[in-house]
Amino acid sequence: MGNHRKPSLPSRARLAVLTTAVVGGAVLAAGTAHAEPTPTLASVKEQVDNLNKEAEQAIERYNGFQEKRQSLQGDANRIQDKIARGQHALNELRTSLGAVAGEQYRTNGIDPGVQLMLDSDPAGYLERAAVQNQVADSQAALLKQASDAQRRLDQDRAEATAMLAQLDAAGASLDEEKKQIQAKLAQAEALLNKLSAADRARINAQESAEKAKAAAQQAAAADRASRSAERPAPGAAAAPATGSAAGTAAGTTAGPAPASASGRAADVIKFATAQLGKPYEWSSTGPNTFDCSGLTGAAYRAAGVKLPRISQDQWKSGPHIARGDLQPGDLVFFYDDIHHVGLYIGDGKMIHAPRKGKNVEVLPISVMPYVGAVRPA
Template identity: 80%
Template sequence: MGKRRKPSPPSRARLAVLTTAVAGGAVLAAGTAHAEPTPTLASVKEQVDKLNDEAEQSIERYNGFQAKQQSLQADATRIQDKVARGQEAMNELRTRLGAVAGEQYRTNGIDPGIQLMLDSDPAGYLERAAAQNQVVEGQTALLKQARDEQRRLDQDRAEAAAMLTQLDSVGASLGEEKKQVQSRLAQAQALLNKLSAADRARINAQESAEKAKAAAQQAAAADRASRSADRPAAGPGADATLPSPSPSGSGRVADIIKFATAQLGKPYEWGSTGPNTWDCSGLTGAAYRAAGVKLPRMSQDQWNAGTRIARGDLQPGDLVFFYGDIHHVGIYIGDGKMIHSPRTGKNVEVLPISVMPYMGAVRPA
């Protein structure tokens, strides 16, 4: 039987080839395991819309905290001014009380009966004593005034301290909501950045088309307003993109819609009340203010600022609200459409009210 030959060790060249192949396979496998698929336009749009919706909810809370902060700041300034005036009055009373105390110290050393016995002019002394009784009564009134003023001053100081504490709390909440908004908008932008160049180009083209449409709507509205604010409803062939106000509508309605149409094409900016950028409730509040009506800052509060209107009874100028928590609002202009300020990255536009979850309408008083 012949001897079994031992296999010869692989050559250095063969080892190098094998090592390279194994390493390459490992890298390929690792790359396959960790590679993130390119997100589709539809999936990104769904996530971005969700983040923008959440951001708008935070924006409305931010608006509420901001309005409350401004109100508290005004109240705090008023009560602090009141405290300052009260302190000035108290200082004046203390000066007068000090003078009274000094006079008492100088005159209270001798008993009044002894003074009468020793006085060379008893009749004159009795006259002086009667006058002194009047002085004492005046001192008593002064003391009571000082006590009352001190009590009011203490109450005002306590109220001012409580108000400043509340102001600090609201300021902290305002800052937290601002962080929430910025975080969600940053997440939305990060998702958009993951899109392919082709998808980003599609989105940019869509945004450009929307801006051009808004600009055309604004120009048409301006042209219509320049012709006549009271002309009859549009006839065949007229521009129906922006319906004219109802002939039965008041001058206030015309003012509201005229103001809103003048804002078409202006950018959305969260927390903004104009005049160059708007958020949703900032736009509706300014439009009504142009017609002499003051609305609350938040959309949820605007929801409670008038009479609820059934969808079938909508008229131009009515406020229309969307989503379960009423965090979005627009101005109805007729023909099933509204003017609204949508979200970050978009402009004030005309949109059918059917494209968002409709919750109801209000006609402010």
Template identity: 80%
Template sequence: MGKRRKPSPPSRARLAVLTTAVAGGAVLAAGTAHAEPTPTLASVKEQVDKLNEEAEQSIERYNGFQARQQSLQGDANRLQDKVARGQETMNELRTRLGAVAGEQYRTNGIDPSVQLMLDSDPAGYLERAAAQNQVVEGQTALLKQARDEQRRLDQDRAEAAAMLAQLDSVGASLGEEKKQVQARLAQAQALLNKLSAADRAKLNAQESAEKAKAAAQQAAAADRASRAAGRPDLGAAAPASGRAGDIVKFATAQLGKPYEWGATGPGTFDCSGLTGAAYRAAGVKLPRMSQDQWNAGARIARGDLQPGDLVFFYSDLHHVGLYIGDGKMIHAPRTGKNVEVLAISAIPYMGAVRPA
């Protein structure tokens, strides 16, 4: 067999070409791996809308925790006042028993029942005194009053302690829900910041147009209301009177005001904050959360809707608006938007309620 010929080494020129090609490929691969394409306006809007919907769910939970916290705080304050009054009563009773003891000392010595009552553990005394039957006839009423008051005081203290523990728990939940809202809104803003300058300009133009539209709706409604004796006329919406008229009139006056989560007016609102404020203007108090407002009245079929009814959206009822007729509502949409008129068919409709 003949000897195999060794392949000749590549020339310097060929090595240079190969090296350049490999290096160029590596740079291209690295650039492909790390470059982030500019997101489109449509994709960002889709993600931002989803984050805002999730934020609104958290906002309604936040509103519920906040309302619960306020209720618990009021109950805790009343209980603590009651405990303070009970302690004052006990102090007065012990002072009276001290006077009895002093009188007995000057005569025949302190009665064992009174001496025990003045002990540092009056609750313990009351049990021992009852067991030993040491209460003399002249002190029965006073000692019985002291015993009953001590029992009430102990019960009120235990109830106040439990109430404060609940308050701490709700406060922790409120803080956690607030973080969730802030995190989702921050994510949405970060996505918006990634838009190209052209897309940001388009989005700003859209938002400006929406604000201008809401302002025009508000001005037109106010003008029509003043010319129609306070009865707003939004397009073909059915006229409302009485309580419903007051609700629609109030809601109309809020058109164009900014959405702010957790707000109930007068300058800013979230969705349930707006509906609650509108009903307050008509003398009706609604619960704070949209889900609780769902249980604040009778269910109304879509075909029976009347101005002033509450209309609810999404499967978990985390959004609520005020029906004004003609298939439209006034609602506070989300962060970055203003109170506006919107067709109830524009978002997932779930049902309606007419509060009593």
């Protein structure tokens, strides 16, 4: 019988080396497989801002499609009503034609010459014949009216069919834009949800700091402009601060001081001010929530002026105003594609509805890429 010796156990030192190698290798492999770079707060904020910007662009397109669909629906309703009235008129014409045709059938069975010979009252017959000729003429006129009515009815039905097809297309566009908006907002929310409460607070603090910085820069620019305007020319007496000097001293960017709001502008600003703190909601025109163009449209509506629904169309609602000539009540627009609008209130500030998750607020117009201003006609 051969010797069966138990294999010798590894020493404690060797066990320690093996354990370290195995565990270290596993950790290294796991780190290599799953490690992802941790996004910085700045990169998260940039992504969220971009997603919100894209969402707002889609919201304005959505509002445009919605306005188009409402207009098409109104046109479709009117043409359908026109078709119903046309069909009723055609039915009445056909009834009249049927009566005339029946009368002709009853009297045209005998040759007119024979009828005259057999008639006991030839003079009466001739009178009846004249009447029959009038009936024939009337029938011809009715036939033409019926033919024209049928042609118009066919045209109206073709127009209604085309309009309903446009309505379906507008509805499909609405659905697609709605999906895009929801997807962008969901992505932004998902990014924010990955952050801790402290990090989200830091992002909000950064936004507040950016707004404060913009306001301070604007105030400094206004102060510099004021000092420049107040400095008298060599040999000239200093003039009282009026016009542009007074305006910049009050905090405007340049040019003459904005007149204190009165009349229509006062009504517009009064309404907008009353909405401060109300939540932003995309595609909303009030009364409890607003998007950007929904707020400006509602403010002007309160003053008896109807503005187009979307910001790009509001941009065409009146003459364009130079930045230095801004007055309270003017509409101010932002970004190259003009997808954001606010209401100027003076002092280089506006009231606007910002984006989802925010409320209607006052903000310096220098915070966003300014494009221009309009004074609605």
